Amino acid sequence: MALARPLVLAAVASLAAVTLPSNAATVTVPIEVLGAGLPTSPTVRTVTLDLPAAQAGTTTSLWFTCHRCGFYGAPEYEAVNAPPPKVKASVRVLGAASTDAAAWVDIDDAHVVLDPAERLHGGINGGLYTAHISLALDAATRGRLAAGANRVQFRFNGTDGETDGFRVLDLQFRNDGGQRTDDTTIVHTDPQRERAAGSAWSADADAGRTLWYAADQNIKSPIVPRTLHASCSSCHAEDGRDLQYFNYSNNAIATRAAFHGLTAKQGKQIAAYIRYSQRDVPYAEKGRPWNPPYQPGPGLDCTGTGCETQWAAGAGLEAVLTTPRQAVRALFGKAPDGTDPLTQADIDRVMDPAATLNVRETPVPLQFPDWNAWLPTIHPDDIWEPGAADGSFHDGARFSGSGDHVYVPDAQYEAITAWLQAHAPITTGDWSTLSAADRDDIQTRFTAFGWEAYGFLGGGRGNHIAGNGVYGAQVGADHLQARASTATMALAPASGFTNEAFIERAMASVMHWTAVKQWEWSQAFHLEGDQRHFIGDRETQTGAWQGRGEAHGWPFNTPGPFYLAPHMLYQTEFNPDGSTKRDLILGWEAGQVPASYYRTNQWYQLQMTVNAGAQSGWVNYPMDWPYLTGFDEYLGNLVGDADATARDEQSTHFTRLLQARIKAAQYVHNDLPLYDPSQPDLVANIGRYGRAQAEKHLSPVVFMDNDVLLGVWPSKFRYLDNIQPGLLLEVVNGAIAQFNGLYASTDASAWRRCDPANTMLGDSETYSGFRYCLDATREPLGVASDGRLYMREDPYYRRTTEQTDLYGVVKAKQMGAEPTRVATYEAWVNRMWPGSP
Incomplete structure (x- = not known):
């Protein structure tokens, strides 16, 4: 049984509030093991833990919490005056001995033990920037322990070219049972x-x-x-x-x-x-280098102008949930560690498509990126150098595929900053009096800003290589490669130094800069209040503003933090035979798929938290819901179910998948037409951006066991019954009600009918992932030799929308779903596809 983590990360309000006996042993945290980073001059910090005489002989491990104990970025590629170390951090326990002869132990996956979430998602250099670490003490080290003061040292071995150290946030000696043995008092610094x-x-x-x-x-x-x-x-x-x-x-x-x-x-x-x-910048108690910005948790919403400035600090690392039970209870509005049962009413209230699930205050089992992860590791001006003949980020450039447009992202930033300075209610932060014309103006500017940056880079997800000429990302990659050193690159895996990997570095530079600028505006100009001031439309006839969104959130309907995910930054790389060498991960992440997928999940979940798209009408930015749900599922499948620990971690990801499905259903609960028959271009048709496109993702079948000819695919949500018997059925009931709320009142004539010969959406419309049509005719479900009904599939194991929903009705009845809901669902299915059951 795993011991609960002590919640020691919440900083005390003030050192003055801590009364200590005059002889108390104390350690002040964070212990900042920071230094200039030259590998030939490592940085060492020493602390002392006090052991009672009765505990000196029982101590068997050192446990500590470390912020950024690993290397997380791209490897250095330029000529170096000292090779980067392979391991960033080391530790040793000197004990009560007066000598410093004890050997250093590398803080890496081979020498320390991590909590399951950190271990399963990449280890020390993985997806989580703060890790809980246990170091087993060997016999020699235990022999150096004695009653009284015992020294522990941490060493920053040197930079990888990016980092300047790490922080220890808590530490303690422990025995074989995981209980603390030292009596040292941990004191938090007061910023x-x-x-x-x-x-x-x-x-x-x-x-x-x-x-x-x-x-x-x-x-x-x-x-x-x-x-x-x-x-x-x-x-x-x-x-x-x-x-x-x-x-x-x-x-x-x-x-x-x-x-x-x-x-x-x-x-x-x-x-x-x-x-x-910056003396007037509001103090945020949870604002710390290690506390992830916008980490969801209770109490982050507020009322009163200006109080939203606390939201960006997040709820702290202690708000990160660690078990599927906690995650499910929090999702449905219960105390994560409470004992009161979840009811159908609890499920229905949250899964109501007309409701608004507050993802800012709902804790999740995912550690968001820290602020360092937001910052660009290299500024665009050091890639596209000012005045460069072949393109400059600051001065503007044309690239192939960009037409006659000159892209100047930095100029867009300056123009928007000037606009906000001219219009901002600095003293109050109240934007409610902004005119409709000004709202329309700034929304247009915000939208253009993100696309100006992305247009500067050129191309689209997975492909930033122009068919004719070059894109900005290629120009940037060429500039970076011109500085590359063969000797330096030989020190790290070659996958980090391909042309494609350098394109990814260029991509990351601009998109990280873009996200930081959006955060800067949000904070400096109090933009994190009501989204409806900035996202919406002007009525054609009256000119009045119709805002969309939530009580708190970012005002940007444009590329932002979502685009920091490796899945958005990667450049597809191919083998000589044309097959894909890697996909969805960055070049230097080869062999680190769990960490890469975790990072993609971080940015996608974070974007949903700060701005779920605000029901943006024609454009689904900044969210792409299938990407979010897809990576929730990818990561859960990757973690696997080999043992109880893996199954728990897998279940936490599927709980976030459930959350994303609920939030996506609420996002598409709008009045957009299901299909516009006057628009023959299926890509441009408004049906692509509303409820119709989401139908296949929101079918209740996604929560059920799926029967196909070859057998049964068990539901990914079976774990719900382990949390509370019957909970899966309650969620299925909620999903049916959710589906009915979105679709039951729609007429068959309002839907487009799929044309199998139409490939405008990249595949036969019947199976296209972008489809928003319903199949033209009804086909009976298949019947197996044992009488089992199943969904028919094509030779590529794809199912039609019609087969999915016909099966959904049958399976709901088999499960014992609430009859009234099922009857409404069945009536809709029969209206859409008349015929025999």
């Missing part, structure tokens, strides 16, 4: 002290401002001392508010400055500038 101390002006603040905005002064890293064009402000929020909001320490700011080649004094001056210039 408000540094904020308060730096709120007064100083000459250092002025000097720091100059350094913050200065271009052509920073080096890439201590192992690649090449001067960058970008300034500090280029990759962060321009004014540095992200460092203040997420409460990066002065030490962290100064250390990063040293990483980029500045002096210790200059680093302190930059910290002084951030503290003084």
